[in-house]
Amino acid sequence: MKIAVMGAGAVGSYYGAMLARGGQEVALIGRPSHVEAVQAGGLVLEATFGRFRVPMRASTDASAVRDADLVLFCVKSTDTEAAGREMAPHLAPHTQVWSLQNGVDNAERLAAVLGRPVSPAVVYVAVELAGPGHVRHHGRGELVVPPGPHSERLAPAFTEAGVPIAFSEHVRGALWAKLILNCAYNALSAITRLPYGVLVQGQGVEAVMRDVVRECLEVARAEGVEVPGDVWEAVRRIAQTMPSQYSSTAQDLMRGKPTEIDHLNGHVVARGEALGVPTPVNRALWALVRLIERQVPAR
Incomplete structure (x- = not known):
C-alpha cells in the first residue's frame, strides 16, 4: 500500500516509520532539514521497543501525495487549510485522507478545502522530534477511526505494523x-x-x-x-x-x-x-x- 504523511513532524514520522517497517511504501512530506536527514540516512526511530533506522521516501513538496492509497494528514491545526490547498491538486480519486491532528474540527475544515470526505482519527501516542530525521517514542501509539469499508480495508496495514487500531461510531x-x-x-x-x-x-x-x-x-x-x-x-x-x-x-x-x-x-x-x-x-x-x-x- 502507498501511504503519504502530510506534515511529517513527530506524530506523522512515528506512524510513517512504523508503517514502513511493516512493509508499506511510505512517503514523508515535511520541513527541509527533516526531509534531508531522512533522504540521507533514513529515519531514526528511537522507540520503547528498540532503536531502528527506517529508509523511506521524503519530500518537501505536497505533490508527493500523488497516487497514495492513504494520506495521514498531520500538519498543525493552524496550517490545515493552507496545507490542504497545497495537496488537493495531487490527490487521486481513490485516495483516503485521515486527519491525525489535535483539536476537534480539523477533519471538517480539511474536507471543506478538499471537497471530499476526511476521516477524523483520534491519536494516543507520546513522541517528540529529537532532531532532524530522529523521532523519540515515549509510549502508546493507538489510533481510533470511524468504521466503514475504506477504514476496514486500510486497517490491516496498521495492525501488521504493530499499530493498534480501533473503530468507533463515537x-x-x-x-x-x-x-x-x-x-x-x-x-x-x-x-x-x-x-x-x-x-x-x-x-x-x-x-x-x-x-x-x-x-x-x-x-x-x-x-x-x-x-x-x-x-x-x-x-x-x-x-x-x-x-x-x-x-x-x-x-x-x-x-x-x-x-x-x-x-x-x-x-x-x-x-x-x-x-x-x-x-x-x-x-x-x-x-x-x-x-x-x-x-x-x-x-
Missing part, C-alpha cells in the same frame, strides 16, 4: 476526550516547561487541572457531545503512563515555534463564549501561552 466524543486531555496538560507543561510526571506533583496543580476538565465537559455538554468514559481518571493516568513526556505545546515553545493553543484551550474558550458557558481557567491558560509565544523569537 469518534466526535473521543476527539473531545482527547481535547480535554490536551487542555489539562498542554498549557501547564508549556508554561512550566515540565514533563507530566513532575508537573502533577506541583502544589495546586491537580485542582487547576480538575477545573480545566470541568469547564471542558460543560462546554462539550452544551455542544451536545457525549464524552465517553471517566475523563478525570484518563487525565490522571496520562502522568503515570507518560511521566517523561512534555506536551506538544511545550515542545513548540522550546523550539520557538507557534503553538496550537488556539485549537486547544482557545477552542474551549471560543465555544464557551458562543454557548454562554464560562471558562475562566481555560481562558487564563490560553492567554498565558499566547503571551509566552510573543516573547519567543521565531526560528
